[in-house]
Amino acid sequence: MATRSTRTPAKDRPFYRCSECGWTTVKWLGRCPECQAWGTVEEFGAAPAVRTTAAGRVTTAALPIGQVDGRQATARGTGVDELDRVLGGGLVPGAVVLLAGEPGVGKSTLLLDVAAKAASETHRTLYITGEESASQVRLRADRIGALSEHLFLAAETDLSAVLGHLDTVKPSLLVLDSVQTVASPEIDGAPGGMAQVREVAGALIRASKERGMATVLVGHVTKDGGIAGPRLLEHLVDVVLSFEGDRHARLRLVRGIKNRYGATDEVGCFELHDEGITGLADPSGLFLTRRAEPVPGTCLTVTLEGRRPLVAEVQALTVDTQIPSPRRTTSGLETSRVSMMLAVLEQRGRISALGKRDIYSATVGGVRLTEPAADLAIALALASAASDTPLPKNLVAVGEVGLAGEVRRVTGVQRRLSEAARLGFTHALVPGDAGKIPPGMRVLEVADIGEALRVLPKRPRREAPQAPRESPERR
Secondary structure, eight states: OOOOOOOOOGGGSEEEEETTTOOEESSOOSBOTTTOOBSOEEEEEEOOOOOOOOOOOOSSOOOOGGGSOGGGGOOBOOSOHHHHHHHTSSBOTTOEEEEEEOTTSSHHHHHHHHHHHHOOSSSOEEEEESSSOHHHHHHHHHHHTOOOTTEEEEEOOBHHHHHHHHHHHOOSEEEEEOGGGOBOTTSOSOTTSHHHHHHHHHHHHHHHHHHTOEEEEEEOBOTTSSBSSOTHHHHHSSEEEEEEOOTTSSEEEEEEEEESSSOSSOEEEEEEETTEEEEOSSGGGGGOOOOSSOOTTEEEEEEEETTEEEEEEEEEEEEEOSSSSOOEEEESBOHHHHHHHHHHHHHTSOOTTSTTEEEEEEESTTOOBOSGGGHHHHHHHHHHHHHTOOOOTTEEEOOEEOTTSBEEOOTTHHHHHHHHHHTTOOEEEEOSOOOSOOTTOEEEEOSBHHHHGGGSOOOOOOOOOOOOOOOTTTO
């Protein structure tokens, strides 16, 4: 006799949903695999029915790719040259840009300036602020000179109100500061949650594509430096920009992480000051200290930020220690790279005075040197500080230093040398096979750290007092 099955039909089984991001599953989990939140997976009613989508009417007919009009994707300049450099020429109609950065780095100041310069009689700009009041934004606009009769300002945190402003103003550019502060009443969860960010971004992306309106979304970052919110947000937008900089320094960098309309190896340089933020077409002056005479413990190098060469200065200082464990302090340099250069100098360069001294190393102007091409400059600055002898004037050093003491080749040597020659430097230390040398520059190719240390002038030795010579009569 057959027994009746007691298994619950699939349509009547409960399902589980994450209250933070909306992810669903058929079984309970302690941690949501989508947003990594603990204790947010809760039981709901019956499992949602599986639906299939039938073929429907197409909105636009498919065309051969040669007949597609590419003029609709022509970029329009923002009025800020350094930002246009990173964007690949400007903002494309219908493009959605995500700009992320730490609090206080200057995101709102930059975008308010962009919104004012991009506004015109034929291209209105709408600036939506969700973190400040409209009067606070107006005060900043007065300070930086970002006033335009075609720039519209509103303070909103409701998604439906933002979409209503789009119908009223009909802008060509929308700036939303920030996407984490706007929420949709149709979605459960607090503003800034995974589900809310996904819904707000999706609605604005659809509106941008339908209207041909460029949109710039301001995003927050986590304590680890990543963009807050679901990773899907970075995949949905067309351009992802990172706004970097030390809040105690004037330098700000806009770096392209993703760009569907241009290259991702471009970097825009800005200077933040009391009157606002301005682009720097030649930022190398921020990273140099002009002196009449060279100082021990300083060395210049040329770093590449994307495809952009920048001349930077490395400084080092060594002093006698008063504690058993000498200090190793760095600023703008990787501590591991500095420690590696200290070991190479002691073992391969035969400089034994570094191990028992306090060592301080830093860069000038807030620039951060992370590429291995700065190894040779770091090593020479440390050796110069240890011997208290300055390097020759107008000298730059470029090269990666290995643990065996060899100086390895790096990318873009010719671009680095051309930038150094443009700024008036006449001597350079580089690895072998440097290629074409700029006119007026003397280049010394070095194979190892020993050859590089020979550029340090030798200190004159103090002559020991000689005994008086005996007269011939006493002999």
